[in-house]
Every structure is written in structure tokens, then in C-alpha cells.
Amino acid sequence: MAIDYQERIPNNVDLAENRTLQRALEHWQPEFLSWWKEMGPSDFLEREVYLRTAVSVDAKGWASYGYVQMPDYRWGIFLNEQDANRTIGFGDELGKPAWQQVPGEHRSTLRRLIVTQGDTEPASVEQQRLLGHTAPSLYDLRNLFQVNVEEGRHLWAMVYLLHAYFGRDGREEAEQLLERHSGDRNKPRILGTFNEPISDWLSFFMFTYFTDRDGKFQLKSLAESGFDPLARTCQFMLTEEAHHMFVGDTGIARVIRRSLEVMKELGTDDPQKIRAHGAVDLPTVQRYINFWFSSSLDLFGSESSSNAAAYFATGIKGRPDETKYEDHLALNQSYTLERPDGQGGITNEDVPLRNAMNEVTRGAYVKDCEIGLTRWNRTIQKAGYELKLSLPSTRFRRNIGTWAGITTDPAGKLITAAEFEAKKDSWLPSESDRTHVKSLMKAVTEPGKMAGWVAPPDRGINNNPVEYEYVKLH
Numbered sequence: 457m458a459i460d461y462q463e464r465i466p467n468n469v470d471l472a473e474n475r476t477l478q479r480a481l482e483h484w485q486p487e488f489l490s491w492w493k494e495m496g497p498s499d500f501l502e503r504e505v506y507l508r509t510a511v512s513v514d515a516k517g518w519a520s521y522g523y524v525q526m527p528d529y530r531w532g533i534f535l536n537e538q539d540a541n542r543t544i545g546f547g548d549e550l551g552k553p554a555w556q557q558v559p560g561e562h563r564s565t566l567r568r569l570i571v572t573q574g575d576t577e578p579a580s581v582e583q584q585r586l587l588g589h590t591a592p593s594l595y596d597l598r599n600l601f602q603v604n605v606e607e608g609r610h611l612w613a614m615v616y617l618l619h620a621y622f623g624r625d626g627r628e629e630a631e632q633l634l635e636r637h638s639g640d641r642n643k644p645r646i647l648g649t650f651n652e653p654i655s656d657w658l659s660f661f662m663f664t665y666f667t668d669r670d671g672k673f674q675l676k677s678l679a680e681s682g683f684d685p686l687a688r689t690c691q692f693m694l695t696e697e698a699h700h701m702f703v704g705d706t707g708i709a710r711v712i713r714r715s716l717e718v719m720k721e722l723g724t725d726d727p728q729k730i731r732a733h734g735a736v737d738l739p740t741v742q743r744y745i746n747f748w749f750s751s752s753l754d755l756f757g758s759e760s761s762s763n764a765a766a767y768f769a770t771g772i773k774g775r776p777d778e779t780k781y782e783d784h785l786a787l788n789q790s791y792t793l794e795r796p797d798g799q800g801g802i803t804n805e806d807v808p809l810r811n812a813m814n815e816v817t818r819g820a821y822v823k824d825c826e827i828g829l830t831r832w833n834r835t836i837q838k839a840g841y842e843l844k845l846s847l848p849s850t851r852f853r854r855n856i857g858t859w860a861g862i863t864t865d866p867a868g869k870l871i872t873a874a875e876f877e878a879k880k881d882s883w884l885p886s887e888s889d890r891t892h893v894k895s896l897m898k899a900v901t902e903p904g905k906m907a908g909w910v911a912p913p914d915r916g917i918n919n920n921p922v923e924y925e926y927v928k929l930h
């Protein structure tokens with residue numbers, strides 16, 4: 457049976473010539489499809505969705521738009537073009553040729569990182585599987601599905617690496633990526649945030665703003681890897697990631713805009729009145745920010761990590777935008793970390809810079825998160841209100857690292873567990889917040905129409921109007 461691989465699985469990895477890889481993927485692909493049907497977007501599988509598909513890595517081919525039924529989406533395998541002279545950009549191997557094969561001594565570490573990355577991609581699809589039933593517009597429904605198919609493609613990207621470079625144990629890991637499930641008591645996804653339910657659209661916007669942004673920074677670090685196929689894979693994934701964060705950024709902005717409209721109309725900022733009018737009050741937006749930001753911070757790992765130091769030393773995982781730094785060795789330097797002193801105070805501790813790489817990456821992430829807040833606050837200010845949204849302290853509500861289990865207020869001040877308990881409903885989404893947000897989640901399916909809790913977007917997708925029929929439901 458002759459299969460046109462380029463047609464079925466668009467790729468730039470010579471799949472048509474690689475029999476071993478073909479065999480592995482032919483075995484895995486049906487399992488992926490049944491996973492998609494069972495654990496992916498619930499219903500809508502026969503609907504025509506206006507999606508972008510990557511059919512090549514050049515400017516023309518990476519965003520090709522058209523109506524597709526999701527199970528027919530062409531999940532392709534793309535790596536950025538190879539630079540034959542690429543050398544390792546950091547760590548003890550600085551300047552040596554990048555690895556085109558997996559060095560034996562780094563095999564299990566690389567496999568683990570690829571599996572951890574790969575695990576998050578299908579996890580997010582599982583987390584979002586019911587959202588299609590309550591989309592605030594066809595435009596949003598389409599964006600959800602776009603994000604979902606691309607996270608599916610990111611899974612393919614990691615499975616390609618496992619199949620092509622890790623032999624039999626790679627194939628086994630690839631199968632397990634379809635066997636762990638988000639929130640599953642017995643076989644959960646690897647990282648905490650990916651087991652949190654995303655049952656409403658405000659959470660979806662927060663997730664794509666804050667958690668996909670963790671993806672951006674982790675991918676940037678892996679895009680520096682000495683293992684060249686991993687680096688090139690992540691470089692290409694980053695082009696798609698921008699849209700996911702756009703969905704979050706503009707989604708939150710639209711919720712805020714709608715809230716401000718209602719505040720103006722009613723002449724009040726009383727949350728109860730805003731709610732009664734079918735919008736989301738800004739304090740609730742703040743609590744959702746507090747929840748998803750703190751959860752996403754955990755994804756960077758411990759502040760001081762010997763794993764992170766070893767990844768850097770060996771050339772496996774660099775800093776995001778490593779070329780920006782002058783010194784790529786990061787030796788004989790220290791980084792000052794704060795930690796609780798065990799007596800209710802905070803103390804400083806110097807650790808070798810290499811051990812602090814998770815914190816360096818987290819710091820770059822926090823700065824990037826702030827950009828959206830500045831923009832949203834400008835909108836609020838322009839509307840004539842004083843309220844300012846903010847990111848909570850990086851010490852707030854942490855479950856991983858130095859601050860795990862330490863109770864602080866959103867400003868980062870240490871408080872007792874009892875104080876935290878007493879205040880937590882004003883800092884994190886409460887039952888009543890969630891119930892209210894959930895009550896707003898009703899599907900709007902007429903082209904161009906929006907649910908009452910969210911303002912329309914400024915423009916449509918790929919130069920189409922907002923009223924375009926982005927998903928054909930009939």
C-alpha cells in the first residue's frame with residue numbers, strides 16, 4: 457500500500473525515505489486518533505472549522521488556512537531549517553558541534569525532558585475538551601480548536617523525536633503520552649497545572665495567557681539545546697505558540713472591556729451589580745489571575761535546582777534567548793535567592809548561578825507576563841477607573857520550590873495558615889466566583905454575535921471579518 461506521506465503527514469524530515477520512522481508512526485497514529493476522538497474536543501468532530509495548518513516551514517507554508525474537520529487535520533512534523541555549522545551555545549560544551557544524535561550519556565535526561573514537554577501538550581487538549589459547548593462566539597470556538605489541533609501537533613513533534621532518536625524506549629514513552637490523562641487519579645499528567653480543570657472560558661483565557669507562556673519560555677530554553685533536532689523542533693513550535701498567547705491576552709482584555717462597559721452603563725463598580733448584569737467583575741478577574749499565575753510559576757521547577765545546573769552544564773537546556781547573554785559559561789557567579797528563614801522572616805541565600813537557572817527563566821517569564829497587565833490597566837484607567845490589576849508575588853500560593861507550603865498574602869508577606877484560610881476567598885476564585893462565571897457560560901453560535909460577558913475582538917482571523925462563519929455548525 458503506497459501512502460503519500462507528504463500529503464498525510466506534511467513534514468520536512470524525509471519521512472517518505474525513513475522506513476523505521478514510518479513504521480513507528482503508522483503504529484502510533486491510529487492510537488493518537490482514537491485518543492483525539494475520546495479525549496479531545498467533545499463533539500464537533502464532523503464540523504468544518506476554519507483552521508490554519510502548517511504545510512511547510514517557510515513564510516508561505518506555515519500558516520495555510522481553510523475549512524477542515526478536526527480528525528482530518530494534517531498534524532505535520534516540522535523542524536526549523538538545519539544550520540550545518542551550529543555549535544553548542546552554553547555550558548561546558550560551549551563551541552563544540554551541536555549533536556545530531558543523542559549522546560549516550562545524556563540519553564535518559566533528554567528523554568525525560570522531551571517526555572515532560574510532550575506530556576503537557578495532550579494534557580491541555582484534555583483539560584479543554586468540554587469548552588466547545590459553551591463558546592462565547594464562533595470566533596472563540598474556532599480559536600479554541602486552533603489551539604487544540606496545534607497542541608496536538610506539538611505532541612506529534614515530541615513523539616517524532618522519541619520515535620526517531622530513542623528507539624524502543626522512545627516508542628514506549630510515546631504510547632504512555634496517550635495513556636496518562638489530565639486529572640486522572642491513577643495516571644495523572646506529569647506537571648501540576650496540567651491536572652487543573654479548565655471548565656470555563658475565563659480559565660481558558662488565563663491558561664493561554666499564563667500557562668502557554670510558560671510553554672514559550674520552556675520552548676525557548678529547549679530551543680537552545682545542544683541536541684539539534686530538539687532545538688529545531690522547539691524553534692518551529694514557538695511560531696505557533698504566539699497565537700495561543702494572543703488568544704489569552706485578547707480574551708482577558710475583552711472580558712475587562714465588557715466589564716468596564718457594564719460599569720459605565722450602570723454607573724457603579726459594585727461587583728454584585730456587574731454580576732447581575734451578566735458580566736465578570738474586575739475583582740474576580742484579579743482572583744483568576746492570582747490562581748493561574750501562581751500555578752504556572754510552579755512549572756519552572758525549584759529556585760535552586762541541581763537538575764537545572766546539570767542541564768546547563770551539559771548543554772542540554774539553556775536560558776531563554778541565550779545569545780542575549782555575554783557570558784555563556786555562567787561559572788563563578790552567584791545568584792541571590794530569597795527564602796523563608798524558618799522563624800517567620802525572609803533571608804537571602806547565594807547559590808551558584810547555574811543552580812538558579814529555573815529562577816532566571818521564571819524571572820524572564822514574570823517580566824513577560826507584566827506586559828499584558830500594563831496594557832489592561834491602561835484600558836481600565838482610560839475608562840476612568842482607579843482599580844489596578846496586578847500579578848501576585850512569586851511567593852504566593854506556591855506548591856513547588858522554596859515557597860511550597862509557605863502561606864503569604866498576594867503581596868508576598870508571610871502570614872499564618874489560619875490567616876490565609878480566612879482571606880483566601882478574596883484572593884483566589886471562590887465557590888461563588890466559579891458559580892457565577894459558570895452561569896455565564898452559554899454557547900453563542902450565530903456568526904458575529906458575542907456572549908454578554910465578553911466584548912467582540914478588534915478583528916477576525918486571517919483578514920476575515922469578525923462575522924465570518926469560523927465554524928460551520930449546520
Ligand code: BYC
Nearest residue numbers: 572576580647648667668671674754755757758761763764
Ligand atoms: N509539577 O529541580 P526541580 C507547555 C518535579 S508548558 C510537578 O525543581 P527541574 C504548554 C521535577 O520534574 C512547558 N512536578 O525541577 C503550555 C523534578 O522531578 P524528579 C512544559 C514538578 O527538573 C500550555 C522535581 O520536581 N515544558 O509547553 O529543574 C499548553 C524537582 O525538580 C513540577 C517543560 O516543562 C511541577 N510544576 O525542572 C500546552 C520543559 N516542577 O526529577 C503546552 C521540560 C518540577 O525529582 N521540563 N517538578 O522526578 C523541564 O525542563 C523540567 O522538568 C522542569 C522542572 C522545568 C519542569
Ligand code: FE
Nearest residue numbers: 577607610671
Ligand atoms: Fe504547545
Ligand code: FE
Nearest residue numbers: 668671697700
Ligand atoms: Fe500552546
